[in-house]
Structures are given as C-alpha cells and as structure tokens.
Amino acid sequence: MSEATATIPSSYSLEDLKKLTDSDMLRVNQVITDDLASEVVLINQLSQHIILSGGKRLRPMLVILAARACHYQGDEDALLAAVVEFIHTATLLHDDVVDDSDMRRGKQTASTIWGNEAAVLVGDYLYSRAFQMMVRAQSMTIMDLLANTTNIIAQGEVLQLLNVREPDTSEQKYHEVIYAKTACLFEAAARIGGLLGKVSNSQEQALQAYGKHLGIAFQLIDDALDYSARSEELGKNVGDDLAEGKPTLPLIRAMEVGTESQRQLIRNAIESGKIEHFDEVRQIIEDSGALEYTLDQARAQASAAKTAIAGLDDSEYRQAMLFLADYAVERSY
Numbered sequence: 001m002s003e004a005t006a007t008i009p010s011s012y013s014l015e016d017l018k019k020l021t022d023s024d025m026l027r028v029n030q031v032i033t034d035d036l037a038s039e040v041v042l043i044n045q046l047s048q049h050i051i052l053s054g055g056k057r058l059r060p061m062l063v064i065l066a067a068r069a070c071h072y073q074g075d076e077d078a079l080l081a082a083v084v085e086f087i088h089t090a091t092l093l094h095d096d097v098v099d100d101s102d103m104r105r106g107k108q109t110a111s112t113i114w115g116n117e118a119a120v121l122v123g124d125y126l127y128s129r130a131f132q133m134m135v136r137a138q139s140m141t142i143m144d145l146l147a148n149t150t151n152i153i154a155q156g157e158v159l160q161l162l163n164v165r166e167p168d169t170s171e172q173k174y175h176e177v178i179y180a181k182t183a184c185l186f187e188a189a190a191r192i193g194g195l196l197g198k199v200s201n202s203q204e205q206a207l208q209a210y211g212k213h214l215g216i217a218f219q220l221i222d223d224a225l226d227y228s229a230r231s232e233e234l235g236k237n238v239g240d241d242l243a244e245g246k247p248t249l250p251l252i253r254a255m256e257v258g259t260e261s262q263r264q265l266i267r268n269a270i271e272s273g274k275i276e277h278f279d280e281v282r283q284i285i286e287d288s289g290a291l292e293y294t295l296d297q298a299r300a301q302a303s304a305a306k307t308a309i310a311g312l313d314d315s316e317y318r319q320a321m322l323f324l325a326d327y328a329v330e331r332s333y
Contacts, residue, residue: 012323017061020320024064025057027078032085035133038125046110046122051089053107058218058324059189060085065324066193066207069309069317076137077196083146084189086130091153091181093123098161099244142195149188156180165245167267171252178219179212186215206308210321213305218328220298223248224291227282229332242281245273249297251281253290262288298329 018025036047060081067077095101096109097116103109111119127150134143160177163169190211194204226241227250241248247270255263262284269281285291302325312318 012319014327017320017323017327020316021061021064024068024078025061027075028057028060028064028081028085031078031082031133035082035086035129042114042118043122043125046093046114046118047089047126049107049110049113050092050104051085053104057085059088059185062186062189062211062214062321062324063192065317065321066190066211067196068193069312069315069321070194070197070199070203070207071313072193072197074196077193079133080137080142080192080196081189083130083133084185084192086126086133087146087150087153088185090123090126090130091157093119093126094157097123098157099240101240101244139195142192145188145191145195149184152180152184156184160246163247165271165273167247167251167255167270169247169252171249171256174247174249174252175216178216178223182219182222183212183215186218187211190214203312206311209308210305210325213301213308214325214328217298217301217305217325220249220294220301221329221331224250224294224298225333226250227285228291239275239278242269242278243273243275245270249294250285250290253293254281254285254288257290258284258288295329302326302329 032051036044036051038044038047063081063084064077092104093110096104097111097119101109102112109119110122130146130150134146137143156177156179159173160181163173163177187208188211190207191204194207199207223241226238226248229238242251251266251270255266258266265277266281266284269275269277305325305328306322309318309321
C-alpha cells in the first residue's frame with residue numbers, strides 16, 4: 001500500500017468528511033450569506049436560489065481542507081472559500097444560459113425561472129462581488145492567482161463553445177476544455193490553502209497538482225455519468241451533453257474505436273443535438289469500452305491527486321483530502 005493511501009481508514013465516509021469540516025463550512029456559509037446581500041431584491045432571490053440549493057460545496061471545502069492540512073489557524077480561509085464558491089456559481093449561471101439548460105441540482109435553473117438576462121447579470125454581480133471580497137484578504141499573490149484562474153475559466157467557456165457540435169474534437173482539445181472550465185478552480189482552491197499556511201514552494205506545487213488532478217477526475221466522472229446515471233440521481237437531465245452537442249470523452253473514444261456505422265450515428269447526434277438516438281449512443285459507449293476508458297482515466301487522475309500530497313504531514317485533513325479523491329470517482333451524482 002502506498003504512503004498516499006495508507007492512512008485512509010477503510011470505514012471513512014462522506015459523513016466523516018462533513019463532520020470534520022462542519023464548523024468551518026458554517027463559517028463559510030455565513031460569509032456567503034453576508035456577502036450575497038444586495039439592495040436589489042432580484043439579485044438576492046436569484047443568487048440564493050443557486051448558492052443555497054444544495055450543491056456539494058467541494059471547491060470551498062477544498063480551500064478549508066488544504067489550509068487546515070497546512071496548519072493554518074486564521075479566519076481568511078472562510079473568506080477565500082466563499083470567493084471560490086462565488087466564482088463557481090457565476091460560471092454555473094452563465095453556463096446554464098449558454099447551454100439553454102432547464103435543470104440543475106434537481107431544480108429549475110435560474111435562467112428558466114427569471115430569464116437569461118437576469119441570470120447573466122447576476123452572474124456578473126457574483127464575479128464582481130468575488131473580486132471585492134478577495135481584496136479583503138490583502139494578498140497580492142492570492143489576488144493574482146484568482147484573477148488568472150477566472151480568466152482561464154472564461155477562456156475555457158469560449159473554447160468549449162467552439163467545440164460544440166464539432167464531432168472531430170480531439171481528446172487533447174477536450175482535456176484543454178475540462179482543465180480550463182473545471183480543474184483550474186480546484187487547482188486554485190487547493191493552492192490557496194497552501195498560501196494561507198505559508199508552506200514551501202514544493203508543498204504549494206504539490207497542493208496545486210492535487211487540485212488539478214482532482215478537478216480533472218471530477219469532470220471526467222461528470223461526463224461519464226451523463227451516459228450512465230439516471231436523471232433523478234444526477235440532478236439534471238441525462239443526455240444533456242449530447243443534446244447540447246458537447247463532444248465529451250465517452251463520445252470521442254467511442255468514435256475512435258467504434259465501427260463506421262457507430263461513428264456516423266454519434267457524429268450525426270453531435271452535429272444535430274437531437275437525442276432520439278440517445279439510447280443507441282449510450283449502448284455504443286458501453287459496448288465499445290468508451291465508458292470504462294473514461295472511468296479509467298478518472299481513476300488515474302484520482303490516484304495522481306493522492307500521490308501529489310504524499311509528502312504533506314499526516315493529519316485528519318490530509319486523510320479527508322485523500323478520501324475526497326476517491327469520492328470524486330466513486331460518486332453516482
């Protein structure tokens with residue numbers, strides 16, 4: 001058994017993780033509540049709808065875990081965890097408009113309830129509020145990190161848009177998108193914890209690598225679940241990625257190894273965004289081994305995440321980070 005996995009108790013569960021972080025996440029939620037407040041009623045209604053709708057809070061939790069694993073004892077971890085959640089929420093609001101999504105976390109999207117215009121503008125409000133908040137931390141290094149991260153996310157959104165309905169998207173382009181859209185914010189969250197704890201450069205880079213690999217694993221599983229989960233488990237409509245013309249890894253791999261007729265069916269589905277052949281596409285993904293291929297990549301990324309933090313001092317927070325890597329690939333929603 002490797003050093004990175006040896007200290008995870010076999011009985012460790014999501015409940016253990018929640019108990020460990022409960023008091024810290026209450027602090028984070030208080031910051032979120034306080035800083036969401038606006039004199040504009042619609043901003044309060046719409047932002048609370050998505051932020052308080054039961055998301056996993058993995059990104060802000062990662063700030064807390066990494067900071068505590070690096071022996072940080074101050075209060076700015078809660079502030080910066082809330083900043084990370086605001087940035088993430090802003091991207092969700094904009095994503096749902098671009099993707100014309102009507103369901104997220106098992107509920108109607110904000111854009112469906114209040115309209116695209118309101119969702120986009122409140123997303124902008126959350127971005128600007130996040131930058132107001134990060135100034136309060138008075139760290140140019142962290143401000144630089146989060147500014148660059150936000151810019152990378154925006155570029156990722158544009159890159160994904162360019163790949164929509166493009167069946168010839170390569171696996172490399174796909175990985176560029178998921179790094180920019182998802183992994184870079186996980187990467188920043190973990191690195192913030194190291195910066196708060198004032199760790200060495202090598203440990204900071206280790207946390208950054210952990211966050212990157214964790215984020216990639218998380219997105220790979222998200223993309224796999226779109227072809228293996230049920231809508232009620234997933235909290236969104238299964239088949240949304242195909243309906244939106246997104247060439248995710250299960251589709252890319254299935255086209256690479258499938259028969260000519262299978263390739264053509266998937267190409268047509270991506271180009272048209274029609275899901276009347278969704279069940280056939282899902283069967284091809286399973287039969288071709290494309291689903292297992294995606295899961296294997298996610299497992300490899302989770303393993304790399306755990307290896308990255310093998311050198312951190314052993315603690316209950318490091319154990320939780322190791323568990324989080326396993327949870328990212330074992331979850332069903």
